[in-house]
Amino acid sequence: MKYRSYGQFSLHQHCLREQHTKACHFEITYRCSLDCPYCQSACFKKPALIRRELSTAQTLKILDRIRKAGTLWLSFSGGDPLCRPDFSRIYSHAKRQGFIITIFTNAMDFSPALIELLR
Numbered sequence: 001m002k003y004r005s006y007g008q009f010s011l012h013q014h015c016l017r018e019q020h021t022k023a024c025h026f027e028i029t030y031r032c033s034l035d036c037p038y039c040q041s042a043c044f045k046k047p048a049l050i051r052r053e054l055s056t057a058q059t060l061k062i063l064d065r066i067r068k069a070g071t072l073w074l075s076f077s078g079g080d081p082l083c084r085p086d087f088s089r090i091y092s093h094a095k096r097q098g099f100i101i102t103i104f105t106n107a108m109d110f111s112p113a114l115i116e117l118l119r
Contacts, residue, residue, distance in 0.1 A: 023073035024066050028090065029053055031083035033108045041079050056086045060093050067097040077104035088117055 030044040030053065054062070066074070074094055081087055082105050094101055103118075 022071065023075070024071050025075045025077065026062070027078050028059060028076055028081050028087075029078035029084045032079040032106070033083055034080075034106055045079060053084075056089060059086075059090055063090070063094050063097060063099075067099065072098075072100055073102070074099040075102040075104060080105050080109065082107075082109040082114065088114065091117060 027041075030041060030046070030049050032039070032041070032045055035045075036042060063074075076087075076091070076094075078084075081090075081103060084090070091101070091103075
């Protein structure tokens with residue numbers, strides 16, 4: 001096996017050299033299926049704020065822009081991103097863009113269809 005230094009192999013080092021944005025933490029919803037008293041986003045889970053969330057089209061446009069800027073790592077959170085009715089569409093778009101994706105979720109809204117999507 002050919003030896004490579006960390007600097008040659010690491011995407012992190014590549015991003016530093018190319019001055020790319022490495023990661024984006026995208027809070028895409030205030031919604032959540034739980035009501036935990038210690039949650040830092042529980043105070044935002046109100047109908048008036050949920051109505052002000054970005055639309056699907058706006059969210060996809062932002063994903064396009066951050067990918068064009070060179071971002072590689074993307075994490076979705078909120079509330080719980082799985083509570084968004086359009087999460088499958090948002091996730092599929094991000095996956096097609098080539099992001100390395102992390103989802104911060106309480107996993108209460110997992111379904112067989114979602115599990116298949118995440119494979």
